[in-house]
Amino acid sequence: MSRRVSNRRKALVTVIAWAIGIAIFFPILWTVLTSFKTEAEAIASPPSFVFFDWTLENYTEVNxxxxxxxxxxxxxxxxxxxxxxxxxxxxxxxxxxxxxxxxxxxxxxxxxxxxxxxxxxxxxxxxxxxxxxxxxxxxxxxxxxxxxxxxxxxxxxxxxxxxxxxxxxxxxxxxxxxxxxxxxxxxxxxxxxxxxxxxxxxxxxxxxxxxxxxxxxxxxxxxxxxxxxxxxxxxxxxxxxxxxxxxxxxxxxxxxxxxxxxxxxxxxxxxxxxxx
Amino acid sequence: MGKISLKQVTKAFGDAEVIPPLDLDINEGEFVVFVGPSGCGKSTLLRLIAGLEDVSSGTIEIDGQNATEVPPAKRGLAMVFQSYALYPHMSVRKNIAFPLKMAKMDPAEQERRVTAAAKVLNLTDYLDRRPGQLSGGQRQRVAIGRAIVREPAAFLFDEPLSNLDAALRVNMRLEISELHQSLATTMIYVTHDQVEAMTMADKIVVLRAGRIEQVGTPLELYRTPANQFVAGFIGSPKMNFITGEEAARFGAHTIGIRPEHCVLSTTDGTWKGKVGVAEHLGSDTFLYVTVPGMDPLTVRVQGEAGVHHGDTVFISPVAENLHRFEANGLAIRQATA
Amino acid sequence: MATAHSRAAARLMISPAVLLLLGWMIVPLSMTVYFSFLSYNLLMPGMEEFIGFTNYEFFLTDPAFFAALANTLLLVGGVLVITIVGGTLLALLLDQPFWGQGIVRILVIAPFFVMPTVSALVWKNMFMNPVNGLFAYFAKALGLQPFDFLAHAPLASIIVIVAWQWLPFATLILLTALQSLDQEQLEASEMDGANFLNRFVYIVLPHMSRAITVVILIQTIFLLSVFAEILVTTNGGPGTSSTNITYLVYAQSLLQFDVGGGSAGGIVAVILANIVAVFLMRMIGKNLEA
The missing domain is CATH 1.10.3720.10 (MetI-like)
Structure with missing residues (x-):
C-alpha cells in the first residue's frame, strides 16, 4: 500500500520533521539538561548546552x-x-x-x-x-x-x-x-x-x-x-x-x-x- | 433425552412481533434444520430454545420439563455459534474443557473427555494452541468439541458453516452428519442454505417472517411443497413459476415446474422459446430460455445439451411433477382432490 | 438481546457509577446555585442572607468580568487556531515517510504529558524570564532589548504555553484521522488529475473535518478551565490582563472569600461551558449510533 518515495524527498522530510520535533521537545530537553547543571551554570550567559560540568547535586538535594x-x-x-x-x-x-x-x-x-x-x-x-x-x-x-x-x-x-x-x-x-x-x-x-x-x-x-x-x-x-x-x-x-x-x-x-x-x-x- | 417442545411460543422486540404463536415438536435424536431467508426468525427461534432470549409468551419444554424460565446454563443444551465464539485467551484444550470446568467436573474426567473429543475431531495436535493460530475449519471443530464434551441433551447450531469456504463447508457438513449418526443426540441446526438443509436434516422446518411454512422430511418438501414459498425455496436451481393464461390452462393461478422436470426438444413441445445463456457444468447444463409472454425458464439438462445461444427450442413440463398453486400461494393437491 | 435476569444484573452493576456521578453533579451544583443567591462571605460567618440576583448583577457588571470573558475567548481562540493549524500541518508532515518517524512522533507528543505547573514554570523562568531566560539571551545576542513577556504580553505568553501543551493532542488526533484515510481514494483522485493542493482541499480536509471538530470541541472544554498555568505564571495579572473566568471565580471565592459572588461566577462558567458541551455531545452521540 505504501507509496514509493524518492530518497531525496525522504531526506528532506526527515530533516524538517526532526527539526520541528526537536523544537517542540526542546523545553523538556532544556529542563533535563539544566537539572544537571550547577545553579550558576543554569543562569550563565551564554547558556551551555553540553559542555558544562555535569552534576547530580540537584537531584541529591531535591531528594x-x-x-x-x-x-x-x-x-x-x-x-x-x-x-x-x-x-x-x-x-x-x-x-x-x-x-x-x-x-x-x-x-x-x-x-x-x-x-x-x-x-x-x-x-x-x-x-x-x-x-x-x-x-x-x-x-x-x-x-x-x-x-x-x-x-x-x-x-x-x-x-x-x-x-x-x-x-x-x-x-x-x-x-x-x-x-x-x-x-x-x-x-x-x-x-x-x-x-x-x-x-x-x-x-x-x-x-x-x-x-x-x-x-x-x-x-x-x-x-x-x-x-x-x-x-x-x-x-x-x-x-x-x-x-x-x-x-x-x-x-x-x-x-x-x-x-x-x-x-x-x-x-x-x-x-x-x-x-x- | 433431547425431546424439545415449543407451545404457543411468541417473541416480540418492543412492538415488533418477530415470532407469532408457534408450536413445534422436536423428537429425541432428530436432526432438525430451521431454514428460511435472512430475517425469518430462525436464529431468534434457536436463541429462544437456548435461553439466550426470553420468550414473550408460551412455554418451552425440554424432556417434558418446563424450561421456559430456566437460564441457558441450566438447560443442558450446547451451542455452536456462527462466529464459533471461542475464548481467544484460552488454549484449545481449555476451550473444550471450559463447560466441564464450569460443571466442576473432576479434572481427570475432564482430561479424559477432552482427549476423546480431540481424537474424534482430529484436534489432538492442536490442543495447546490458541484459537487465533487455527484455520477456520479447525476453529469450527474446536467449537464442536466444546459442545460435545458436555454430552448435552441437544446441540444447537447457529449457521455454523457460513464463515467457511465452499470446499470446507462440504467437508464439515459431512462431519456434522457423521457426528449425528454416532452420537444420536438431538441436533437443531439453523441455516439459510437450503442445500445444507436438504443434505443434513431428518426434518426441515421452513420459516418465513417467524411463521412455520412447512415441516417435513427433505423429500416431502421437495416433492409436495405446501405452498409457493416452500416450492421456491427448496430445490436448486429454483422452481420456475408461470402465471396467467398458461397457468389457467392447468386450472391454477400459478403453476410451478422444477428445471429438472422440463423436457427439452428442438422439434416440438408445450412452450417455444429461445436459448439465452447456457451454463455448462459438465454433468448438467442449465439453459435460460426466454418464452414470449412468460418469465424466463430455467431448464436443467443432463450432460451436454447440444444447443447454443439463440437456438430455438421447445420445452414441455413433466405432467406428474407439475405443481399447481392458488392465488394465495397454497398448493392444489391434485392427487388427493 | 438479553434476558430479564441479565438485565436486572446490569442495572445493579451500573447503579454505583450513576449514583456517584449524580451525587457529584447534583449536590455541589445545587449548592453553588443556592450560594449564588446569598450574600455570603467566609470572613463573616453567620451573616448569610438571601439577596436574589444581586450577586449575578455584580458579577456580570464588574469590569473584571468583561476582561475575563474577553481573555477567556482570546485564550481559547488563540490556542485553538495555533493547535489546529499547527496540528494539521504537523500531522501532514508526520504522515510522510521519513527516517526516525517513531522517535519524532514521541518528541512531538511529549509536551502533553508534562504537568501544567511544570510547563508553566519552565516557560516562565527558563524561557520568558527577561533576565535569565533563553529568549532574553537570544534577544541580547541579536542586539535587541530583552522583552518581559509575562509582564507586557501576559495573555499572549500564556496562549503560547497552553498551545505548546495542546499541540500534541491536536496533532495526534489529526494524525490518527489522516492515517485512516483510504489510500485508494487518494490514488483515485491522483488518477483523476488532482495535484497535492487539490487532494488536500477536496479529499483530505473533508475526511479530517470530523476529527478537527472533535479537537475543537474537546479542547474548548479543557481550555475554558485553564487555571494552573495562570496561577503559576501571572496570578491573573498585571491587573486583570491575564485573568480568565475560571481564575476570576477562583480569586473571588478563595482569595476574597466571597462565596456568593464566586458561586454566581461559577454558574456563569457552567452556562458558558454548556453551550460548547451541547455541540460536542451531539457529535459524540451521533458516533455512538454508527
Whole structure:
C-alpha cells in the first residue's frame, strides 16, 4: 500500500520533521539538561548546552529535602488510588452497558459524559466547603475521591468502547457452557478485557498525575502531590533553576514514559471514541 | 433425552412481533434444520430454545420439563455459534474443557473427555494452541468439541458453516452428519442454505417472517411443497413459476415446474422459446430460455445439451411433477382432490 | 438481546457509577446555585442572607468580568487556531515517510504529558524570564532589548504555553484521522488529475473535518478551565490582563472569600461551558449510533 518515495524527498522530510520535533521537545530537553547543571551554570550567559560540568547535586538535594519524597508518594497514591477506585466502579457499569444495552444506555452514557463537561469552578466552592466541614482538605483521601469522580466518565467511556469490541457471542457461549454471571466475568470477560483495562488505567494515571485544578485548590502541604509542590517554586524565593529543573524532571519523567506507551489509547480515551 | 417442545411460543422486540404463536415438536435424536431467508426468525427461534432470549409468551419444554424460565446454563443444551465464539485467551484444550470446568467436573474426567473429543475431531495436535493460530475449519471443530464434551441433551447450531469456504463447508457438513449418526443426540441446526438443509436434516422446518411454512422430511418438501414459498425455496436451481393464461390452462393461478422436470426438444413441445445463456457444468447444463409472454425458464439438462445461444427450442413440463398453486400461494393437491 | 435476569444484573452493576456521578453533579451544583443567591462571605460567618440576583448583577457588571470573558475567548481562540493549524500541518508532515518517524512522533507528543505547573514554570523562568531566560539571551545576542513577556504580553505568553501543551493532542488526533484515510481514494483522485493542493482541499480536509471538530470541541472544554498555568505564571495579572473566568471565580471565592459572588461566577462558567458541551455531545452521540 505504501507509496514509493524518492530518497531525496525522504531526506528532506526527515530533516524538517526532526527539526520541528526537536523544537517542540526542546523545553523538556532544556529542563533535563539544566537539572544537571550547577545553579550558576543554569543562569550563565551564554547558556551551555553540553559542555558544562555535569552534576547530580540537584537531584541529591531535591531528594534530601525531606518533603520531596512525600509529594512524590502523594502523586503516586492519588493517581493510582483514584484510577483503581474508578476502575472498580466503572468496570461493572461499562460491562452492563456494552453487553446488556437497554433503551436508556445511550442516554446514560451521554449524561455521564456531560458531567465531565462541568467546569470545575462551577462546583469549587461547595466542594471546598464540604471538604472543610468533613476534614478532607489537604488529605489524600479527599483528592482520591475528587479525582475518581472527575475521571469516572472517561474511565467508563474508554472501557465501554473496549468492551464493545468483545463479541457478544463469546459471552453467550460462556453462558451456554454453564458459566454463571461471576464465572462469566472472571473466566471470560476479564481476560479478554485486560488489554483495554490496562490502557484505561494507564491513561487515567496520566490524567490524574497531571491534574492541576483540584490538587492546587484542595491541598496545602501534607497531601500536596507534585503538581502543587512544583507550583510552590513559582514564588520568588524559590527561584533556583537547576533545582526546579531537577524536581520537574523527576515529576514528569515517569509519566512521560507511561505516556509514550499509551499514544494510541490517548486518542481513543480523550475523544470518547469519536476518533479511533 | 433431547425431546424439545415449543407451545404457543411468541417473541416480540418492543412492538415488533418477530415470532407469532408457534408450536413445534422436536423428537429425541432428530436432526432438525430451521431454514428460511435472512430475517425469518430462525436464529431468534434457536436463541429462544437456548435461553439466550426470553420468550414473550408460551412455554418451552425440554424432556417434558418446563424450561421456559430456566437460564441457558441450566438447560443442558450446547451451542455452536456462527462466529464459533471461542475464548481467544484460552488454549484449545481449555476451550473444550471450559463447560466441564464450569460443571466442576473432576479434572481427570475432564482430561479424559477432552482427549476423546480431540481424537474424534482430529484436534489432538492442536490442543495447546490458541484459537487465533487455527484455520477456520479447525476453529469450527474446536467449537464442536466444546459442545460435545458436555454430552448435552441437544446441540444447537447457529449457521455454523457460513464463515467457511465452499470446499470446507462440504467437508464439515459431512462431519456434522457423521457426528449425528454416532452420537444420536438431538441436533437443531439453523441455516439459510437450503442445500445444507436438504443434505443434513431428518426434518426441515421452513420459516418465513417467524411463521412455520412447512415441516417435513427433505423429500416431502421437495416433492409436495405446501405452498409457493416452500416450492421456491427448496430445490436448486429454483422452481420456475408461470402465471396467467398458461397457468389457467392447468386450472391454477400459478403453476410451478422444477428445471429438472422440463423436457427439452428442438422439434416440438408445450412452450417455444429461445436459448439465452447456457451454463455448462459438465454433468448438467442449465439453459435460460426466454418464452414470449412468460418469465424466463430455467431448464436443467443432463450432460451436454447440444444447443447454443439463440437456438430455438421447445420445452414441455413433466405432467406428474407439475405443481399447481392458488392465488394465495397454497398448493392444489391434485392427487388427493 | 438479553434476558430479564441479565438485565436486572446490569442495572445493579451500573447503579454505583450513576449514583456517584449524580451525587457529584447534583449536590455541589445545587449548592453553588443556592450560594449564588446569598450574600455570603467566609470572613463573616453567620451573616448569610438571601439577596436574589444581586450577586449575578455584580458579577456580570464588574469590569473584571468583561476582561475575563474577553481573555477567556482570546485564550481559547488563540490556542485553538495555533493547535489546529499547527496540528494539521504537523500531522501532514508526520504522515510522510521519513527516517526516525517513531522517535519524532514521541518528541512531538511529549509536551502533553508534562504537568501544567511544570510547563508553566519552565516557560516562565527558563524561557520568558527577561533576565535569565533563553529568549532574553537570544534577544541580547541579536542586539535587541530583552522583552518581559509575562509582564507586557501576559495573555499572549500564556496562549503560547497552553498551545505548546495542546499541540500534541491536536496533532495526534489529526494524525490518527489522516492515517485512516483510504489510500485508494487518494490514488483515485491522483488518477483523476488532482495535484497535492487539490487532494488536500477536496479529499483530505473533508475526511479530517470530523476529527478537527472533535479537537475543537474537546479542547474548548479543557481550555475554558485553564487555571494552573495562570496561577503559576501571572496570578491573573498585571491587573486583570491575564485573568480568565475560571481564575476570576477562583480569586473571588478563595482569595476574597466571597462565596456568593464566586458561586454566581461559577454558574456563569457552567452556562458558558454548556453551550460548547451541547455541540460536542451531539457529535459524540451521533458516533455512538454508527
Amino acid at each position: 534530601e529535602r525531606s518533603d520531596y519524597f512525600l509529594h512524590f508518594m502523594n502523586s503516586v497514591i492519588i493517581s493510582l488510588g483514584s484510577t483503581l477506585l474508578g476502575l472498580a466502579i466503572a468496570i461493572p457499569a461499562a460491562w452492563s452497558m456494552a453487553f446488556v444495552p437497554a433503551k436508556r444506555t445511550k442516554d446514560v452514557l451521554m449524561w455521564m459524559l456531560s458531567t465531565k463537561m462541568l467546569p470545575p469552578v462551577g462546583v469549587l466552592i461547595p466542594i471546598y466547603l464540604l471538604f472543610r466541614d468533613f476534614g478532607l482538605l489537604d488529605t489524600r483521601t479527599g483528592l482520591v475521591i475528587v479525582l475518581t469522580l472527575i475521571n469516572l466518565p472517561i474511565i467508563v467511556w474508554m472501557l465501554f468502547t473496549y468492551f464493545k469490541e468483545i463479541p457478544g457471542e463469546i459471552l453467550e457461549a460462556a453462558r451456554m457452557d454453564g458459566a454463571g454471571l461471576w464465572e462469566e466475568v472472571i473466566h471470560v470477560l476479564t481476560p479478554m478485557a485486560v488489554p483495554g483495562i490496562a490502557s484505561t488505567l494507564l491513561l487515567n494515571v496520566i490524567l490524574a498525575w497531571n491534574e492541576a485544578f483540584w490538587t492546587l485548590n484542595l491541598t496545602a502541604a501534607k497531601a500536596a502531590p507534585l503538581t502543587a509542590f512544583i507550583a510552590s517554586y513559582s514564588s520568588p524565593e524559590g527561584l533556583f533553576y537547576a533545582k526546579l529543573s531537577a524536581a520537574s524532571t523527576l515529576a514528569i519523567a515517569p509519566i512521560l514514559v507511561l505516556g509514550w506507551f499509551s499514544q494510541k489509547q490517548l486518542v481513543r480515551g480523550l475523544t470518547f471514541g469519536a476518533v479511533k
